[in-house]
Every structure is written in structure tokens, then in C-alpha cells.
Amino acid sequence: MDVKAIxxxxxxxxxxxxxxxxxxxxxxATSQKPLAVINAVNDYYKQDNSNVHRGVHTLGSRxxxxxxxxxxxxxxxxxxxxxxxxxxxxxxxSGINTVASSYAxxxxxPGDEVVIxxxxxxxxIIPWQQAVKASGATLKYIPLQPDxxxxxxxxxxxxxSNTKVVAxxxxxxxxxxxxxxxxxxxxxxxxxxxxVVDGAQGAPHLKVDVQDLDCDFYALSGxxxxxxxxxxxxxGKKKLLEAMEPFEFGGEMIDFVNLYDSTWKELPxxxxxxxxxxxxxxxxxxAIDFLSEIGMDAITKHEKILADYAMEQMRTIEGINVYGPExxxxxxxxxxxxxxxxxxxxxxxxxxxxxxxxxxxxxxxMRWLDVTATARASFYLYNTKEDVDLLVNGxxxxxxxxxxxxx
Amino acid sequence: MSMNNLDTLxxxxxxxxxxxxxxxxxxxxxxxxxxxxxxxxxxxIELHLQLEGEIVKDVKFEGEGCSxxxxxxxxxxxxxxxxxxxxxxNMSKVFSNMMIGEDVDTxxxxxxxxLQGVSKFPARIKCATLAWKAMxxxxxxx
Numbered sequence: 001m002d003v004k005a006i007x008x009x010x011x012x013x014x015x016x017x018x019x020x021x022x023x024x025x026x027x028x029a030t031s032q033k034p035l036a037v038i039n040a041v042n043d044y045y046k047q048d049n050s051n052v053h054r055g056v057h058t059l060g061s062r063x064x065x066x067x068x069x070x071x072x073x074x075x076x077x078x079x080x081x082x083x084x085x086x087x088x089x090x091x092x093x094s095g096i097n098t099v100a101s102s103y104a105x106x107x108x109x110p111g112d113e114v115v116i117x118x119x120x121x122x123x124x125i126i127p128w129q130q131a132v133k134a135s136g137a138t139l140k141y142i143p144l145q146p147d148x149x150x151x152x153x154x155x156x157x158x159x160x161s162n163t164k165v166v167a168x169x170x171x172x173x174x175x176x177x178x179x180x181x182x183x184x185x186x187x188x189x190x191x192x193x194x195x196v197v198d199g200a201q202g203a204p205h206l207k208v209d210v211q212d213l214d215c216d217f218y219a220l221s222g223x224x225x226x227x228x229x230x231x232x233x234x235x236g237k238k239k240l241l242e243a244m245e246p247f248e249f250g251g252e253m254i255d256f257v258n259l260y261d262s263t264w265k266e267l268p269x270x271x272x273x274x275x276x277x278x279x280x281x282x283x284x285x286x287a288i289d290f291l292s293e294i295g296m297d298a299i300t301k302h303e304k305i306l307a308d309y310a311m312e313q314m315r316t317i318e319g320i321n322v323y324g325p326e327x328x329x330x331x332x333x334x335x336x337x338x339x340x341x342x343x344x345x346x347x348x349x350x351x352x353x354x355x356x357x358x359x360x361x362x363x364x365x366m367r368w369l370d371v372t373a374t375a376r377a378s379f380y381l382y383n384t385k386e387d388v389d390l391l392v393n394g395x396x397x398x399x400x401x402x403x404x405x406x407x
Numbered sequence: 408m409s410m411n412n413l414d415t416l417x418x419x420x421x422x423x424x425x426x427x428x429x430x431x432x433x434x435x436x437x438x439x440x441x442x443x444x445x446x447x448x449x450x451x452i453e454l455h456l457q458l459e460g461e462i463v464k465d466v467k468f469e470g471e472g473c474s475x476x477x478x479x480x481x482x483x484x485x486x487x488x489x490x491x492x493x494x495x496x497n498m499s500k501v502f503s504n505m506m507i508g509e510d511v512d513t514x515x516x517x518x519x520x521x522l523q524g525v526s527k528f529p530a531r532i533k534c535a536t537l538a539w540k541a542m543x544x545x546x547x548x549x
Contacts, residue, residue, distance in 0.1 A: 342448065342473035342534060350413050358448040366449065372471045373449045401413065
């Protein structure tokens with residue numbers, strides 16, 4: 001993989017921040033966008049902008065073709081069985097909420113159980129808290145191993161015949177843990193439960209094959225995989241989606257409207273109320289082309305090299321705590337002893353290095369780690385080993401700086 | 408940004424308050440307690456106010472957070488102890504004006520003026536104002 005050539009396609013990376021070349025290590029929050037995506041959105045607005053599925057005029061057809069074309073690209077990218085299973089929405093949060101408020105509430109009753117893990121970020125906790133409150137079901141947690149992984153024996157212990165939904169993240173945005181989704185799906189299905197996968201950190205970095213994983217729902221965000229913000233995808237198995245009631249009414253999801261009752265369009269439009277995020281979908285389509293051309297396997301391989309190198313280098317820093325398992329996705333969450341992550345992030349920023357500091361929308365996981373906040377460096381296909389070196393250098397400076405002022 | 412710019416943020420006096428916080432702990436007896444957190448980053452403060460009429464008789468804080476939030480809390484408690492509520496609220500206003508980069512009379516802020524550098528770091532303003540917001544909330548609830 002030619003990272004130098006890839007970097008040239010990301011104009012934002014070519015700048016100085018606070019007098020230093022930008023080192024962007026916050027891709028888990030949002031990834032940067034390649035020219036191909038920026039141009040696709042730009043061209044769409046310049047040449048084709050129109051509403052979809054409505055007009056009989058030429059622009060309307062072009063916009064519809066591009067929007068539905070993007071759906072086909074997503075369909076192939078995640079290996080869905082048909083375009084009917086690919087619903088465009090605002091992002092992962094929106095996708096999980098759709099399942100929790102439509103599928104789960106429809107199917108949960110008192111005595112039923114929803115199973116999640118303490119490593120979920122808020123978007124894969126709160127919708128389930130709300131769903132069990134509304135239905136009288138119970139929320140249960142699969143415990144974590146000390147290194148922040150999940151043991152399948154624990155899954156077998158917690159998932160029972162009362163379990164109706166297992167909701168789990170593909171990749172933890174804090175620990176970097178890659179969960180055995182396929183095996184967990186099998187356990188869920190053995191108990192007639194459905195599995196919902198939070199793919200926010202999975203789809204950008206790993207080859208996702210929803211049929212091979214055999215997941216029932218898979219939610220992802222476009223902006224974390226080189227696409228625009230405001231666009232996401234909920235994949236769902238057709239027979240499940242067909243039995244679900246839509247949750248947003250109006251616009252594109254309508255079939256016939258009578259004075260006192262109405263009917264819905266077929267899938268996937270049943271779940272796409274209002275005017276959709278057309279330019280966002282077009283941009284996501286371009287992002288998928290971009291990623292596919294490089295190849296997801298090549299991206300995963302590159303990131304694995306970065307993650308291993310980062311772990312190795314970070315360990316050389318005295319007084320650092322690195323959280324999560326040895327084998328991980330391309331992110332490193334850590335704390336420098338005695339230095340609050342905000343202060344770390346501010347010093348790194350003064351060196352042009354962008355990292356995240358805070359609770360990463362995973363407060364229960366912060367409590368599990370027994371910290372209030374952490375710093376996180378997350379990598380993507382445009383990052384290099386030099387970026388890791390600059391990070392380590394920045395951390396040494398942080399230590400030195402705070403060491404001085406402390407004395 | 409050079410280390411000099413960082414030095415405008417992490418002034419010696421700030422680090423001193425971070426390392427040796429003043430008025431840290433709880434107050435025995437009848438006090439007003441305000442919990443406040445910064446939900447986007449997890450910093451948290453529990454401010455204990457003991458009011459006597461219009462006077463802040465005693466004030467202490469507990470909590471967890473970065474150097475800026477904790478030193479700001481330490482300085483704030485030091486500054487408002489023994490003051491009239493109106494004066495404390497007024498000081499809070501001067502402080503928030505300083506945070507948004509307005510020219511303020513830093514004389515009356517004493518130590519707290521050291522936090523002026525935070526206004527150059529927009530991402531950190533919320534850290535600095537946490538304790539002050541807790542104080543305002545407590546006084547207004549009272």
C-alpha cells in the first residue's frame with residue numbers, strides 16, 4: 001500500500017497546525033476525506049442536485065440514479081443479499097436506535113432480556129436502556145476479561161433462552177478490542193435471539209461480510225470511513241425489516257395515504273422518511289469506491305502494522321498506562337501518570353498532533369477502567385510509522401513539560 | 408505554537424494550585440452542595456458552600472479533572488471565601504468575560520488572572536469555568 005500516494009489524496013493533511021505539520025490521530029472520532037469524496041459531493045451539488053424519487057425531470061432522475069447507485073455500492077461493500085436490506089440514515093446512532101425502537105420494542109415483553117457489554121459506547125447502551133424500560137424487559141451485561149476482551153464462555157453464560165437481542169460493538173472505540181462477532185452471532189441464534197452489531201469502528205477498518213458474520217443488523221457511519229458526516233447505513237435481514245414498523249412517517253416512506261390510515265412503501269424506502277441525505281449518500285458511494293480500490297484487506301494489514309508498532313513504542317515511555325488487549329484495532333488509549341488527558345492533548349496539539357481526550361462516549365467503560373478520562377490516538381490508512389514516532393516524541397515532551405512545572 | 412505559548416496556559420501559579428489545591432474537601436455541618444460535571448469530558452466538581460446571610464462563610468470542593476479545572480476551582484474557592492454573594496457573582500462575571508477574551512480589570516482577580524491564558528485555548532475554556540458555574544448555580548438555587 002502506497003501511503004504517500006494515499007496521503008496526497010487528503011488535502012487536509014497538508015497543513016501546519018501551531019507551527020508543526022499536522023499529525024491527525026483522531027480518525028475514530030471522524031476520518032478525513034479524500035478528494036474523490038469531496039469532488040463527488042461538490043459535483044453532485046453543481047450538476048445534479050434535485051430531490052429523489054419524485055421529479056420526472058432529468059435532474060430528478062440523475063439524483064435518484066446516484067442515490068440508488070450509492071446504495072448498490074454499500075450493498076456490495078458489506079455483501080448484503082439485496083438493496084432492500086440497506087437503509088440510509090444519519091449514522092450508527094440512528095441505526096441502533098431504529099432497531100431498538102422499532103424491532104426491539106415491538107418484540108420485547110416482560111421477562112425478556114437484552115444482552116450488551118460494558119465496552120459499548122453510549123449509542124449502543126442508551127437505546128437498549130430505553131427499550132427495556134418501555135417493554136418491561138431486562139438489560140444484562142457480558143462481563144469483560146481483565147484485558148478488555150470477551151470470552152465466549154461468558155457469552156454462553158449470559159445469553160439464555162430469555163435473550164431476544166444481543167447488541168455488541170464490532171470494534172471497541174476505546175480498547176481497540178475486535179470482538180468475535182461471528183461466534184457471538186451463532187450463540188445468539190442458538191437461543192433464537194437476534195444480534196445487532198455496532199459497526200462504527202468496524203466497517204472503516206475491516207472487511208465486513210454481513211452474510212458471513214450472519215448478523216441480523218449492522219449499523220455504520222459514513223464519516224468514519226472517508227465519507228461525509230450525516231450519512232450512515234443500517235443493514236438488516238430482509239425478513240426482519242419486513243416485519244418491522246417504520247418509526248418516522250412522511251415523505252419517501254409513503255405508499256398510499258387515506259384520511260384515517262396509510263400504507264408504506266416497500267423496503268428499504270419504508271425506513272427512509274423525509275428527503276434523505278442525498279449528497280451524503282453520493283459521498284459515501286465515492287468513499288466506498290476509494291476504499292475498495294485500495295482494498296479493505298490492505299487497509300487492515302497496514303493498520304495492524306501501525307497498531308503493533310504503536311504498542312511497542314508506547315511501552316518505551318515510563319509511567320504510561322495503555323488500556324486494552326495486545327492484539328487490537330489501530331488505536332491506542334492511554335494515560336500518562338499524573339498528567340490529565342486534557343493536559344496531554346493540549347501539549348500534543350501545540351506540537352500539531354490531534355488526539356482525543358475525554359470519556360469517548362463510553363462512561364461505563366471508563367468506570368470499568370477506573371479512570372475518569374483517557375487520551376486516545378487512533379490511526380487510519382493515511383497514517384504512518386512516522387506519525388507514531390511524532391506521537392511518542394510529543395508524549396515525552398508532555399512528561400518533560402509537566403515534570404518541570406511540577407517541580 | 409511554541410512552548411512559550413504553552414507557558415501562557417500553564418502558568419506557575421496554576422500548576423501550584425493543581426498540585427496543592429486550597430480548600431479541598433468537605434465542610435462539616437449545614438452546607439449547600441452543588442454537583443456539576445462537564446459531560447463532554449468527564450470532569451466533575453462537588454462544591455460545598457456554607458452561607459451566612461449574604462456572606463460566603465466557607466467554601467470547599469471535591470472532584471476530578473484536568474489541571475485547569477482543578478486549579479480554577481482552588482483559586483475560585485480562595486477568592487470568594489468571606490465575600491458577599493453579590494461580589495462573588497460579580498467576580499464570576501468578570502472571570503467569564505476574561506475567558507471570552509474581553510479586556511477586564513485583572514487587578515481585582517489577583518491569582519485568578521493567571522488563568523487569562525486559557526482564553527487563547529478555546530477547547531479549554533469549559534475546564535476553567537466549571538467551578539464558577541457550580542458556584543453560580545449554588546447561589547441562584549439558594
